[in-house]
Amino acid sequence: MLTEEIKREIETEIEVCPTLRCACIEALQIVQRHHGWVSDEGLKNVAEFLGMTVEELDSIATFYNRIYRKPVGRHIILVCDSVSCWIMGFEHIRDYLIQCLGIELGETTLDGRFTLLPIQCLGVCDQAPAMMIDDELYGDLDLGKIDRILENHK
Ligand code: FES
Known part of the structure; x- marks a missing residue:
């Protein structure tokens, strides 16, 4: 190993x-x-x-929630569930990701493309709601923006 x-x-x-x-x-x-x-x-x-x-x-x-103790997908989506993102529509964002990917939080898509995980504040509260894919931050999320971001992660 x-x-x-x-x-x-x-x-x-x-x-x-x-x-x-x-x-x-x-x-x-x-x-x-x-x-x-x-x-x-x-x-x-x-x-x-x-x-x-x-x-x-x-x-x-x-x-440390970024040490993965079980297999994960090619891309890790960390969706912020802290206070600013809650206020700015985290639940909407989370539910849309769950719907698009067909998995729950903590799960990996069958094709191994994405793992979806919650995370505490990503440090970009002024751009809430926010998520991170791999090491890239995405803020001011809306459903259309999520579609475009997912499309760019094969
Ligand atoms: S609360 Fe979501 S980025 Fe800070």
Whole structure:
């Protein structure tokens, strides 16, 4: 699971961290970048590599909602459900995404194209309602804009 390339990348992170443990999120992100998600085996390998217990690392991994512990789609849609987005129509946006994709929050489309997840404030409250796909932010959402955004993610 931890290829030589992954180990080298983790070691590079470790060099700029005062302790091995402080590199653990970056290490999990590296594994995720290579494999798309972090399996139990991947988590165990990272824990061993960093000298942590699996339980310790798992508790940190589950705290960070952008470490995926089960397989995800090619594109991750994070739809903001915090207060500004609620006020500006989150429920409408969420329901439309659910309808368009044919999945519920937390699920992945059958074709493996999208995973739909809720997330707390994306930091663009002035553009609420907002969502993020992969690493790109989209604000001032309306249904037509969602159609265009989804169309651009094959
Ligand atoms: S509340 Fe949605 S971006 Fe801040």
